[in-house]
Amino acid sequence: MFSILILPLWCLITVVLPLVYARPSSYALWGADSAIARGQGNGLDSSGKPLVSYEHGELQWALRLLYERTGNKTYYDYIKAGVDNVVDSNGNVGGGYSATQFQLDPLRVGPTFLYLYNQTKQAKYKAAADEFRAQLPIHSRTAQGQFWHKKIYPNQGWLDGIYMGDIFYATYTQFFQPDNTTAWDDVISQFDLMHNNTIQTTATPNHTFTGLLYHGYDYSHTTVWADPDRGHSPEIWIRALGWYSMALVDALSIIPTSHPGHKIILSYVHTLFPRIVSAADPTSGVWWLVMTQPGRAGNYFESSGSAMFVYSLLKAVRLGYLSDTDGKIVAAAKKAYQYMVENWVVDHGDGTMDWKNTVQVGSLNTDGSFAYYVGIPTDLNDLKGLAAFVLASIEFEQL
Template sequence: MLSLLLVVSLAARGLGATPALPASYAIWAADSAISRGQGNGLNASGAPLVSYEHGELQWALRLLYEKTGNKDYFDYIQQGVDRVVTSNGTVIGGYGFTTDYQLDPIRTGPTFLYLYNVTGQQKYKTAADKYRQQLETHPRTTQGQFWHKLRYPNQGWLDGIYMGDVFYAQYTHDFQPSNTSAWNDIQAQFALMYQNTLQNATSPPHLLYHGYDHSHTASWASPDRGHSPEVWDRALGWYMMALVDTLDIFPTSHPGHDALLSILRTLAPRVRDAADPTSGAWWLVITQPGRTGNYFESSGTAMFVYALLKGVRRGYLHDDGLVAAAKKAYRYMTSNWVVANADGTMNWLNTVQVGSLDGNGTFEYYTSVPTDVNDLKGLAAFALSSIEYERLR
């Protein structure tokens, strides 16, 4: 499904000419993922799968469809969702409501809402209703923070804000715009995570730890607020993307909009300053730059580029060097993590497979996890960052 302009651009690579830049890295990344069948609502064995990674890619494909009018993107989104949503709106693909109480699957919820708004098919609304029902009974800390998963009692992870609360906001916007309690709750999810994971003033770079255990029972929980010991780039990236995406949805008349804006405006310059000054990229473990074993990680870097560029474009952030920082990081990404293949697709490098607080949350843990080629968490983030970067032209 490589676009004509992209194929023409890539063809120069095989004709002895100076390698040409692709017409659009966003299209190249998306088309490459589609050509490999990534994010298609199926697992590696061909069985239906509800996956937050698929939801992340679907968000990028939606933006590309709106930008290009290429219906192939819309069709791929719909085909993927139709593999996990039955004709009566039942969500299959491993989704467990009361048995699992995970926030991760809900990341596909914005796609359900999008398809309902575009097609009017009731099954997508029914599926979204099920996710919304989950939030009604989802376990919470005594402060009101959603647990990341049932198996992690009283733990809030930055990841969960992106997984659950963008959907929560979109559903409220679409069907319950006057539900003040829901808007208050969405604001509280962001605020509680921020308050419980923010590094102390004496702990640069003054960003957010990966998560916290409100019960202080996890082995990694700090004495003060129960936070984990390190700032992991992708967790912070999820949170930053959630901020800029939710601000698009959150009513400006509600005080929560200004509260989210304040968090974003506090974090964005700190994210900018945490980038490596030479490469412009961000370290896997941001709290320990340059330490042996640490490295520049691609998914978090792409997420920061997306959040910074979108934040400035939408007027949520003053530039203050944010665009220059994002451009520098983007150039590093395309020079070091994008590899052209002979078949016209691209590979994406250096995305860490996973980061969890299931263990001890140490530097040694994060740096021990392997990286993958074409990991969708990073590739989709690169497509999103490329969409924003290409808006600068």
């Protein structure tokens, strides 16, 4: 958006006018509009080929919330166009998706299929959701029943996978099988197994005790990084915990309150969220990339996980999942948000904003060490972070 001062024609002969761009009053809208202006999250990869991507699913979730808040059909149309790039007229999912790869990541787009079916009643969107749902009964699991994060990582459960797979699983059950207690029990079990196998229970040498969740675990204890204690990974990585935190608060609005599992998920919010607040850097208010080693040389404040925490904390308080009678949780989220907009939001000068300091990736396909995590570069306008910032801003602007 920009405005141009109108001058008489004779003035234009001698005056070169600069364009004056107006910054939107809402950071949520500014972030979303910037992503759309760059063509991010549109169901296509950088070369224009269809792509089923969890990053796109994350942005679509945020755009849906903005559409519901503002009524601006631009957001709805962008969501629909993005899904139509990966779902054909018969509901077949393309974009590189293959059920037999047994990956949880692509399923993050599934809630958008369900949303569009609810909005349009077009059969193709239900067919696409059914295709994703059909993966779950055949998806590889640990002996305890945890979905493997991917087929190529046998017996490994990662926090990331809960956000990717189980929000879709829960939403599908809510839409089409609300009385399927077996499915609800399975959804709860995924959260439960992940929590119990990754929660930090003791202090270890050179690691800060946070009581939070390690990035993942190997139930078979055969991976190079698997700790003798439940096979968990060595470090608490911010974005993995961010994914899980968002999954907790999103799941609570989907899982029936009458199901005993709702109280289990609520108990994890009560346990983890105050600890997340305590783990924030006391000066900046945001969080370290490797949360088990705050302040260590090479460690830094990371933007995607920090935004995910702000979203999760504020949503939990707003919906009454977490009591904040003394205001400390909201105050912590406000402090972190202020740092975010002052340090990671950059006015690009053309009506869009840039988003800084999002780490490109974090995987457990190496040794899971501190050196690995801090050695991964950060990206400008990485959608995993920008979409999280839009979500955080939506919650912040409702305060």
